[in-house]
Amino acid sequence: MADLQHFDVAIIGGGPAGQAAAVALSGHGLSIAVIDEQPRPGGQILRQPPARFAVQAWLEGRSYAPLKQLLARFQALSGITWLGEHSVIGVQQGSVMAMGPEGVTTISARHILIAAGCQDLAVPVSGWTLPGVYAAGGIQAFLKGQQLLVGSRVLLAGTHPLQLLIAAQIVAAGGTVAAVMFAQPRSAMIGALTKHPLAALRRAPDLLATAGALRTLARAGTPVLFGAKIEALTGNDRVSGAITNQGQVACDAVGLCYGFVPQSAVPRMAGAQMKPAGPAGGWACVHDEWMRTSVPGIAAAGEAVGVAGAAAAAAGGSLAGIAIALDLGLIDADAADRAARQPRRALLQHRAFAALLDAAADPTDHFPKPAGDTIICRCEDVDHATLTGQVSAGGSANAIKLATRCGMGACQGRNCEPSLLRMIAETGPGSDPGFTARFPARQVSIADLLPPE
Amino acid sequence: MERADVAIIGGGLVGCAAAWQLARKGASVVLIEAGDINAGASGQNAGSLHFQIERRFLENGDDLAEQGAQIVALSRHAVTDWATIEGDLAADLHVAMDGGLMVAETAEQVALLERKAARESHEGLAVRTLDGEQARTIAPYLSPGILAANFSADEGHADPRAVTPALADAARREGASVRTATRVRTIERDAGRFRVEGEGLALSADQLLVAAGAWSTEICALVNIHMPLYPVALLMNATERTAPMVPHLVQHVGRRLSLKQTHAGNLLIGGGWPSRLAQTPNGGFDLSARAQMIPESLTGNLLAARDVVPGVTQLNLIRSWTGVTAISSDQLPIVGPVPRVPGLWVAAGGSAFTLGLTFARMLADAMTGGDADELALLSPARFEHLNGFMG
Amino acid sequence: MSADRIIHGVVRGEPITIIVDGEPLACFAGETVAAAMLAAGVDAFRSDRRGKPRGLFCNMGSCYECQVTLVASGRRVRACLTQAVDAMEVVTRG
Ligand SMILES: Cc1cc2nc3c(=O)[nH]c(=O)nc-3n(C[C@H](O)[C@H](O)[C@H](O)COP(=O)(O)OP(=O)(O)OC[C@H]3O[C@@H](n4cnc5c(N)ncnc54)[C@H](O)[C@@H]3O)c2cc1C
Ligand SMILES: Cc1cc2nc3c(=O)[nH]c(=O)nc-3n(C[C@H](O)[C@H](O)[C@H](O)COP(=O)(O)OP(=O)(O)OC[C@H]3O[C@@H](n4cnc5c(N)ncnc54)[C@H](O)[C@@H]3O)c2cc1C
Numbered sequence A: 001m002a003d004l005q006h007f008d009v010a011i012i013g014g015g016p017a018g019q020a021a022a023v024a025l026s027g028h029g030l031s032i033a034v035i036d037e038q039p040r041p042g043g044q045i046l047r048q049p050p051a052r053f054a055v056q057a058w059l060e061g062r063s064y065a066p067l068k069q070l071l072a073r074f075q076a077l078s079g080i081t082w083l084g085e086h087s088v089i090g091v092q093q094g095s096v097m098a099m100g101p102e103g104v105t106t107i108s109a110r111h112i113l114i115a116a117g118c119q120d121l122a123v124p125v126s127g128w129t130l131p132g133v134y135a136a137g138g139i140q141a142f143l144k145g146q147q148l149l150v151g152s153r154v155l156l157a158g159t160h161p162l163q164l165l166i167a168a169q170i171v172a173a174g175g176t177v178a179a180v181m182f183a184q185p186r187s188a189m190i191g192a193l194t195k196h197p198l199a200a201l202r203r204a205p206d207l208l209a210t211a212g213a214l215r216t217l218a219r220a221g222t223p224v225l226f227g228a229k230i231e232a233l234t235g236n237d238r239v240s241g242a243i244t245n246q247g248q249v250a251c252d253a254v255g256l257c258y259g260f261v262p263q264s265a266v267p268r269m270a271g272a273q274m275k276p277a278g279p280a281g282g283w284a285c286v287h288d289e290w291m292r293t294s295v296p297g298i299a300a301a302g303e304a305v306g307v308a309g310a311a312a313a314a315a316g317g318s319l320a321g322i323a324i325a326l327d328l329g330l331i332d333a334d335a336a337d338r339a340a341r342q343p344r345r346a347l348l349q350h351r352a353f354a355a356l357l358d359a360a361a362d363p364t365d366h367f368p369k370p371a372g373d374t375i376i377c378r379c380e381d382v383d384h385a386t387l388t389g390q391v392s393a394g395g396s397a398n399a400i401k402l403a404t405r406c407g408m409g410a411c412q413g414r415n416c417e418p419s420l421l422r423m424i425a426e427t428g429p430g431s432d433p434g435f436t437a438r439f440p441a442r443q444v445s446i447a448d449l450l451p452p453e
Numbered sequence B: 001m002e003r004a005d006v007a008i009i010g011g012g013l014v015g016c017a018a019a020w021q022l023a024r025k026g027a028s029v030v031l032i033e034a035g036d037i038n039a040g041a042s043g044q045n046a047g048s049l050h051f052q053i054e055r056r057f058l059e060n061g062d063d064l065a066e067q068g069a070q071i072v073a074l075s076r077h078a079v080t081d082w083a084t085i086e087g088d089l090a091a092d093l094h095v096a097m098d099g100g101l102m103v104a105e106t107a108e109q110v111a112l113l114e115r116k117a118a119r120e121s122h123e124g125l126a127v128r129t130l131d132g133e134q135a136r137t138i139a140p141y142l143s144p145g146i147l148a149a150n151f152s153a154d155e156g157h158a159d160p161r162a163v164t165p166a167l168a169d170a171a172r173r174e175g176a177s178v179r180t181a182t183r184v185r186t187i188e189r190d191a192g193r194f195r196v197e198g199e200g201l202a203l204s205a206d207q208l209l210v211a212a213g214a215w216s217t218e219i220c221a222l223v224n225i226h227m228p229l230y231p232v233a234l235l236m237n238a239t240e241r242t243a244p245m246v247p248h249l250v251q252h253v254g255r256r257l258s259l260k261q262t263h264a265g266n267l268l269i270g271g272g273w274p275s276r277l278a279q280t281p282n283g284g285f286d287l288s289a290r291a292q293m294i295p296e297s298l299t300g301n302l303l304a305a306r307d308v309v310p311g312v313t314q315l316n317l318i319r320s321w322t323g324v325t326a327i328s329s330d331q332l333p334i335v336g337p338v339p340r341v342p343g344l345w346v347a348a349g350g351s352a353f354t355l356g357l358t359f360a361r362m363l364a365d366a367m368t369g370g371d372a373d374e375l376a377l378l379s380p381a382r383f384e385h386l387n388g389f390m391g
Numbered sequence C: 001m002s003a004d005r006i007i008h009g010v011v012r013g014e015p016i017t018i019i020v021d022g023e024p025l026a027c028f029a030g031e032t033v034a035a036a037m038l039a040a041g042v043d044a045f046r047s048d049r050r051g052k053p054r055g056l057f058c059n060m061g062s063c064y065e066c067q068v069t070l071v072a073s074g075r076r077v078r079a080c081l082t083q084a085v086d087a088m089e090v091v092t093r094g
């Protein structure tokens, strides 16, 4: 284990939330560490290409513009220690343990902000463990960050409208999308829009981006289907097709897009109080009006407090930064309130839009039906039939984990927990708190945890 | 009101094994567990089957070492109990008894090993003392820094995830009633019987067995009895899976270390390193809140592992967790009848993964009219002085 | 089937070679090991207990399906977060 580094503030995550918090905290002479396992800041929405690449016309869409401005401001800040390629493996009040290329570092900080973002909801369906089947966000990150098209005929399937955007980006990059399949009927999506007309209006640019995506796909002749449910993904050594309720589709890559869940390993390990994050599942940090979690000295912002999009993440990040300045006595309550007015208003607006998206994208009734031998826990190869048996015997998620190894593997249950909790929820009311989060949030070499020999 | 011959509180290894043994003898048994079966120490422990005298008995002087030696007699029974349990339950519990090594790195520790081996052979436990070379011949994964080791051929490990649920299933098959998600709230003594109540539970039993691990003190308090058991929070670590590398149980005579490889291939590293128990707002320990990892425990544990099995440094740590178990004021388990309250039995404290099957079998004998002579050493009677004003 | 690099409007780092399971694999400085492997048509990172090949899944560090071993250090790392470096040798569990 390497040296101890001290900072006034440690921010976990260099996405919009972490950037906005750093910007809000700048100018006070604080020492701030921003820790991210990606080499460059940007977060999931602005996954930057490597510094070695030069990419013309990178993320030119209108909705990316304000985020790129924020990123530029962040990158121009002085007094920030950017700890890229560092994965946070543990957090306790006042300290963060991070694993980087040189080993493990312990960082002490008076205030910690968890802005670790979200991840794609992993949705099991027969054949989903075949090479070539990806979380849709992963396909998009290859596009944005590596300038790579994962296949020559990509099928996108799920319930989340983001898959339209991803499909359009693939087409714009010269790729082919076999189809975009929404499992829900079109009426479910339109219904959500008409139920929240105000929120929809206020976020017209985002909806226009969707409309733009639809136009791009129409020009390319890409089918966008509703009520189209995948039943199985097929192939021998890699995916070569999908069986759906609307026939078979040939493809050499699949992106599953049923929504996003907060990255909750770090706050749960720190003992922060959590709440169910939304219809896609997962856990969000409970926070007060200043983004403080239940653990003193630990705040949370961005998708860590619920999946509401990049603009909401940035607003929440600003608010958290202002609150930390307040808690450190750098500004007084009046100044904090004044500064918080704008981000608070923005947060409210964006959350209203997020509620609309949640309703439109709600996967609850549209998940594929796994077969008995469909693997639910990818790391430990635990199949659906095994879990069905355990769930019907009435065990909690922790008891089932203990009994079957579901959630005990390399990913620490990040992928399978929502699936298992859905199965448990189907057996009746009651709320299962999910797996107990364990150290380390990312696996770490034992050599790195020890002083050199 | 529901009636039973025996009520058992606690669905860990001890409670479930006792339920099975008592039900087999024809007793009507109700087992009551606050959470899930195996939710306590029994599902969180290291799964070591250690029959050599434990390091904790050796580090505090000769008197304690002498007591530790007396447990060896029980360990000999445990060897048989573990060798037969998979057949008895018709279940795969991943019991592996391929031998265990207790290693030494310094001359002082070597001397400790030798004294320990002498005590053990006096108690009839076969232990061989090997020098470093001999140890590395049977265990090539050991560091060149190992100077000597005691080898016990019967030691090994079993899968804590599998054992207790299998015992609970066996108990059910023998007719025991197993109630999970039922926390015992009150216990009344009523005309020589015990009235045990909790959510959805009202039970009257002739005898009551407290097998609630670290929570046993609270349960005994419900019957107005002091039981000097103290909760301890212990750290465990698991590596990623790797090819077969360590067939034995590995322990250290002078440092806190237990290391083994599970059937799935993960190395489990523990040995009694503390985590910090959560506290209640008004002082005291809060066993329902999660304990905090102590970074020094993590490094201390992994350092000991590296010094004994250098190959571990090549592996990734995938999970660390804390389990809460109970230790008694004199380190020995407390198992047997409580003199002041006829019909009340306790089984808690100590290394009751290794010894739990044996405790349960002997208790079941004693509770159905047999004698408890072999458990005399562990009898709650030794704390009778604490209960002079209780009962 | 292999993944395709977008060429138009993209200038990559200099060409380098990494070695995957003993086979040289041409790629570009700055690319992740995962991207380099996919672009070369290597999409199986391990086999599961049924003996079936597994690919990577999330490309953001959370699923651990892309783990490979770096031969030089013996470290097991996530290929989607590891930058390819010339002559880097990696081993999958395919
Ligand atoms: C793959 C993916 C693609 C997405 N694409 C879009 C899109 O195109 N359009 C859209 O509107 N929304 C998209 N989203 C949602 C989007 O992430 C959010 O709207 C927004 O980026 C959230 O901002 P944030 O600051 O909360 O988190 P993020 O932007 O996700 O930033 C969090 C950062 O924390 C880092 N991190 C997480 N855990 C750790 C750890 N343990 N140690 C170190 N660092 C850690 C991550 O590497 C990440 O860089 C996507 C989400 C994902 C997961
Ligand atoms: C990390 C760790 C490693 C260990 N390693 C080893 C080892 O390698 N070898 C070994 O021999 N021993 C080991 N031990 C010790 C061993 O695990 C315990 O001695 C043994 O599991 C105790 O079993 P038990 O049934 O008495 O208690 P537990 O398994 O703790 O069960 C007690 C049960 O009582 C329940 N309960 C509590 N209150 C109530 C209530 N009011 N109503 C109803 N139910 C209640 C609890 O929910 C719990 O399930 C280890 C312990 C720990 C913590």
Ligand code: FES
Pocket: C056, C057, C058, C059, C060, C061, C062, C063, C064, C065, C066, C067, C078, C079, C080, C081
């Ligand atoms: S692909 Fe999921 S961790 Fe790399």
